[in-house]
Amino acid sequence: MKSQGDYHRIRIHAGNVTHWDSTLLVFLERFRKFSREKHVQVDFEGLPEGADRLLKLASATSRKETGDREEELSLLNRIGHEALKWYRAAGEIIDFIGRATLAFVNLFRGRAQMRRSDLLGVIQECGVNALPIVSLISILVGLIFAFVGAVQLRMFGAQIFVADLVALAMAREMAAMMTGIIMAGRTGAAFAAQLGTMQVNEEIDAFRTFGISPMEFLVLPRMLALMLMMPFLYFYSLFLGILGGAIVGTWMLDLPWVQYSHQTQMAITLTDVSIGLVKSAIFGVLVALSGCLRGMQCGRSASAVGLATTSAVVTGIVWIIVADSIVTVITSMLGI
Amino acid sequence: MEAAELKGRQESHITVVDLEMAYGSFVIQRDLNFSIGRGEIFVIMGGSGCGKSTLLKHLIGLMEPSRGRVFYGDVSFWEIESRDRDAIMRRSGILYQSGALWSSMTLEENVALPLMEYSDLRGSDIRDLVSLKLALVGLGGFEQFYPSEVSGGMRKRAALARAIALDPEILFFDEPSAGLDPVSARMLDDLILELRDSLGATVVVVTHELPSIFAIGDKAVFLDSDTKTMTALGNPHHLLKESSDRKVLKFLTRGEYDSKKTDGL
Numbered sequence: 001m002k003s004q005g006d007y008h009r010i011r012i013h014a015g016n017v018t019h020w021d022s023t024l025l026v027f028l029e030r031f032r033k034f035s036r037e038k039h040v041q042v043d044f045e046g047l048p049e050g051a052d053r054l055l056k057l058a059s060a061t062s063r064k065e066t067g068d069r070e071e072e073l074s075l076l077n078r079i080g081h082e083a084l085k086w087y088r089a090a091g092e093i094i095d096f097i098g099r100a101t102l103a104f105v106n107l108f109r110g111r112a113q114m115r116r117s118d119l120l121g122v123i124q125e126c127g128v129n130a131l132p133i134v135s136l137i138s139i140l141v142g143l144i145f146a147f148v149g150a151v152q153l154r155m156f157g158a159q160i161f162v163a164d165l166v167a168l169a170m171a172r173e174m175a176a177m178m179t180g181i182i183m184a185g186r187t188g189a190a191f192a193a194q195l196g197t198m199q200v201n202e203e204i205d206a207f208r209t210f211g212i213s214p215m216e217f218l219v220l221p222r223m224l225a226l227m228l229m230m231p232f233l234y235f236y237s238l239f240l241g242i243l244g245g246a247i248v249g250t251w252m253l254d255l256p257w258v259q260y261s262h263q264t265q266m267a268i269t270l271t272d273v274s275i276g277l278v279k280s281a282i283f284g285v286l287v288a289l290s291g292c293l294r295g296m297q298c299g300r301s302a303s304a305v306g307l308a309t310t311s312a313v314v315t316g317i318v319w320i321i322v323a324d325s326i327v328t329v330i331t332s333m334l335g336i
Numbered sequence: 337m338e339a340a341e342l343k344g345r346q347e348s349h350i351t352v353v354d355l356e357m358a359y360g361s362f363v364i365q366r367d368l369n370f371s372i373g374r375g376e377i378f379v380i381m382g383g384s385g386c387g388k389s390t391l392l393k394h395l396i397g398l399m400e401p402s403r404g405r406v407f408y409g410d411v412s413f414w415e416i417e418s419r420d421r422d423a424i425m426r427r428s429g430i431l432y433q434s435g436a437l438w439s440s441m442t443l444e445e446n447v448a449l450p451l452m453e454y455s456d457l458r459g460s461d462i463r464d465l466v467s468l469k470l471a472l473v474g475l476g477g478f479e480q481f482y483p484s485e486v487s488g489g490m491r492k493r494a495a496l497a498r499a500i501a502l503d504p505e506i507l508f509f510d511e512p513s514a515g516l517d518p519v520s521a522r523m524l525d526d527l528i529l530e531l532r533d534s535l536g537a538t539v540v541v542v543t544h545e546l547p548s549i550f551a552i553g554d555k556a557v558f559l560d561s562d563t564k565t566m567t568a569l570g571n572p573h574h575l576l577k578e579s580s581d582r583k584v585l586k587f588l589t590r591g592e593y594d595s596k597k598t599d600g601l
Binding site: 113194197198201202203205206207208209210211212 | 436450
């Protein structure tokens with residue numbers, strides 16, 4: 001094609017083509033375009049009939065101008081867009097918290113559109129049904145703490161203080177945090193998936209157009225159930241965590257059972273348990289909030305439900321850790 | 337002029353004035369003006385992606401117009417408190433494209449929920465009423481089934497039973513025959529006509545199914561995605577005979593109009 005001045009017309013004989021597929025069409029189309037740019041006319045001869053027709057069909061419908069989907073943005077521009085996105089997301093979260101609060105206000109005024117059977121269903125789901133996994137994790141966390149402590153404390157002959165370590169760690173931090181994280185992965189994800197799927201199926205729209213508030217009918221029982229169940233789960237987890245520590249204490253460290261339990265009773269005070277209890281209640285609210293928020297924000301496709309679920313778990317765990325640090329800093333500043 | 341306009345609004349059930357719909361800055365349709373009479377079956381038609389379902393969302397309170405107004409009688413729908421909007425919507429029934437039955441409830445509970453929320457009826461009365469509504473749509477005996485346990489056509493009919501639970505004055509249908517076989521689609525059309533005649537309800541249908549449009553439509557509006565506005569308004573049969581718009585005729589003749597014209601050339 002270098003000396004294009006010499007060529008004005010190219011004729012392609014394709015009479016011998018017997019087998020062809022779409023790549024032939026792409027090649028011919030590309031060739032034709034290239035020739036047009038070089039002002040050379042191209043004739044195809046003897047193309048298989050099907051190929052000829054498809055070629056005509058493809059060139060008959062012109063490309064629609066759909067605009068640029070993804071604009072190339074400068075770095076500064078992109079930072080600005082991200083910042084705006086964060087700003088809007090924060091606004092949505094505050095809006096959601098506000099509407100959830102209003103739903104609670106309606107609940108206390110006895111006017112919430114909530115069915116008791118829904119509440120009981122969710123309570124069973126995030127209470128009783130969560131017991132096996134909470135049991136397993138709590139006992140194991142107790143065991144782990146006892147092992148870690150035992151290795152160090154045995155060097156000083158202070159193995160009895162394993163009881164203190166386990167009891168304090170479980171009461172102040174681990175029982176609340178582990179149940180919180182388990183609930184974020186288990187129940188928060190379930191909430192987001194349920195509400196997200198309902199969003200996809202227009203079920204939430206259907207509630208809205210019937211004048212039934214999705215906040216009261218769907219979100220309220222879920223938040224309420226989790227807020228009620230988390231403190232119970234905390235106590236359960238605390239008990240089993242201490243039991244896990246006691247298993248290590250009595251079997252590995254040969255501490256008498258009575259002594260271990262006495263030491264545990266000496267170690268934890270009501271303050272420790274109260275702090276853990278408050279934390280667990282806060283975590284319950286946060287997990288329910290993140291699950292319901294992401295579910296209600298869900299887009300209208302199957303992949304959006306997956307994203308909402310992931311986001312609910314991530315948000316839930318991040319909020320739990322952040323809230324836990326804040327409470328821990330506050331309590332240590334207050335010296336309790 | 338003003339007085340005449342007001343009188344017109346009172347007589348018609350829904351009046352749309354200079355409506356503009358947009359997602360952010362992207363305008364889908366503008367300058368929509370039409371009215372829907374009481375007891376009329378009004379069809380919103382047009383090609384895919386022209387904004388039919390979006391228009392429906394504006395009529396049922398799920399999306400706020402970027403400009404213009406929607407009147408229910410002489411009440412400007414988007415300028416009143418959301419609580420009053422809910423009250424208007426309580427007098428309407430909506431059949432969503434996918435049915436949108438609440439999947440965690442049985443068909444009976446689905447139909448019963450609006451009744452439990454908004455009526456003072458006793459439990460046994462509600463149960464009988466639900467059975468009646470389900471029987472009306474040919475689903476008697478399926479009360480205890482969950483939506484996932486029945487077929488797509490049955491889900492749609494159950495959703496219709498839910499939509500008519502509160503004896504609505506106006507019924508909205510979003511693509512009622514989507515995903516149904518021709519016979520079921522025809523049955524649904526007959527059911528819509530029957531409900532209009534017996535309940536005296538106004539019916540708004542979003543569809544692109546030609547047989548339905550001609551069978552049930554008293555009046556139709558055509559939304560054009562290229563010009564981004566309505567290009568025809570009137571009885572579908574009349575439009576077929578009288579419209580001068582090429583795209584409307586092409587739509588109503590399933591593309592025949594265009595090929596006839598090119599044949600002639």
